[in-house]
Amino acid sequence: MIGDLMRWYWIDRFVEFDSGTAAKAVKNVTLAEEHLHDHFPGFAVMPGSLMVEGMAQTGGILLGEKFNFEYIVILAKVPKITFHSWACPGDSLFYSAKLLDAREEGGTVEVTAHVGERLVADGEIVFAHLKQDDPQFGRIDQKNFVFSNNLMDIFESGRAGDGVDETPGGNPSE
Amino acid sequence: MPTSDEIFEKVQETLVDALGVDDDEVTPEATLIEDLGAESIDFLDIVFRLERSFDIKIPRGELFPENLASADSGFVEDGVVTETGVAELRSKMKHADVDAFAADPKVENISNLFTVKMICSFLEEKLG
Numbered sequence: 001m002i003g004d005l006m007r008w009y010w011i012d013r014f015v016e017f018d019s020g021t022a023a024k025a026v027k028n029v030t031l032a033e034e035h036l037h038d039h040f041p042g043f044a045v046m047p048g049s050l051m052v053e054g055m056a057q058t059g060g061i062l063l064g065e066k067f068n069f070e071y072i073v074i075l076a077k078v079p080k081i082t083f084h085s086w087a088c089p090g091d092s093l094f095y096s097a098k099l100l101d102a103r104e105e106g107g108t109v110e111v112t113a114h115v116g117e118r119l120v121a122d123g124e125i126v127f128a129h130l131k132q133d134d135p136q137f138g139r140i141d142q143k144n145f146v147f148s149n150n151l152m153d154i155f156e157s158g159r160a161g162d163g164v165d166e167t168p169g170g171n172p173s174e
Numbered sequence: 175m176p177t178s179d180e181i182f183e184k185v186q187e188t189l190v191d192a193l194g195v196d197d198d199e200v201t202p203e204a205t206l207i208e209d210l211g212a213e214s215i216d217f218l219d220i221v222f223r224l225e226r227s228f229d230i231k232i233p234r235g236e237l238f239p240e241n242l243a244s245a246d247s248g249f250v251e252d253g254v255v256t257e258t259g260v261a262e263l264r265s266k267m268k269h270a271d272v273d274a275f276a277a278d279p280k281v282e283n284i285s286n287l288f289t290v291k292m293i294c295s296f297l298e299e300k301l302g
Contacts, residue, residue: 077219
C-alpha cells in the first residue's frame with residue numbers, strides 16, 4: 001500500500017466535517033515543500049494537480065466516512081476543474097467538498113479551493129468504490145487511491161492542541 | 175412528463191458534461207463507447223448526472239447492466255454471445271437494439287448496444 005511507503009498528505013487538517021454532507025480542510029502552502037522550488041523558479045505557486053489531490057482527499061474521506069470506510073475510495077474522474085487564481089507560499093488554502101451523490105458504486109463531490117475570500121479553483125470529482133476483496137483490486141494503479149489506512153491519520157491532525165499547560169502557573173517550556 | 179425532445183436535450187446536455195464531447199456529436203444513434211469515447215467510470219458519472227437532472231433514482235445495473243460478457247457468465251463461446259446470452263441481453267437491456275446485435279453477436283459488438291437512444295428510451299419508460 002502506498003501509505004506504508006510514504007504519506008501522501010495534501011491536506012493538513014480538517015476544520016469542518018459534517019458527516020455525509022460536507023467537509024472543509026486546510027492546506028498551508030510552504031516554501032519548505034521542495035516542489036515549490038521548481039514550480040516555478042522565481043514564481044512559486046502551488047501546482048494545480050496537487051490542489052486537485054487535496055480536494056480529492058477532502059472529498060474522498062468525506063465519502064469514505066459516510067460508509068464507515070467499508071470501501072476503498074478511488075479517484076476515478078475529474079469531469080470539471082477550473083483554476084481562477086493561484087496560491088503562494090504563506091497562503092492557507094481551504095478546500096471545501098460537498099457530497100452530491102453517494103451510493104454503493106461510488107460518489108461525486110463538488111469542490112472549491114479558496115485563499116481567504118478569493119476563489120482559487122472549483123470543480124467536480126467522481127470516486128469509484130472498491131471492496132478489499134474485489135478481484136480488480138490488484139489491477140488498480142495505487143496512485144489513484146484517495147486514502148489507505150495511514151492517510152486516516154489526518155483525523156488525528158490538530159488533536160495535539162496548542163501545547164498550553166492549563167494548570168495554574170504551568171508552562172510547557174519550563 | 176417531459177416530451178421525447180425534452181428528454182433528448184437533457185440527455186445531450188448530460189453527455190456533453192460527462193464526456194466532454196460537443197453537442198452535435200450526441201446524436202440518437204451515437205454509441206457511448208466507440209463514438210463518444212466513454213470509459214467504464216463514465217457510466218457511473220452519467221447515472222449520477224441523469225439522477226440529478228431528472229430527479230429520479232436509477233438502481234445499480236438498471237440502465238447499464240454489469241458483467242454482461244464476463245468469462246464466467248456462461249453466455250459466451252469462442253468470442254460469440256450464445257443464444258441464451260442474447261436472450262439475457264434482451265431481458266436486461268430491453269431499450270437497446272438487441273435485434274441488430276443478434277445479427278452479428280460478437281462479444282466486441284456488445285458495446286454498440288449502449289447508445290444515446292437507449293438512454294432516452296429507458297428514461298421515457300422510467301418517467302412515463
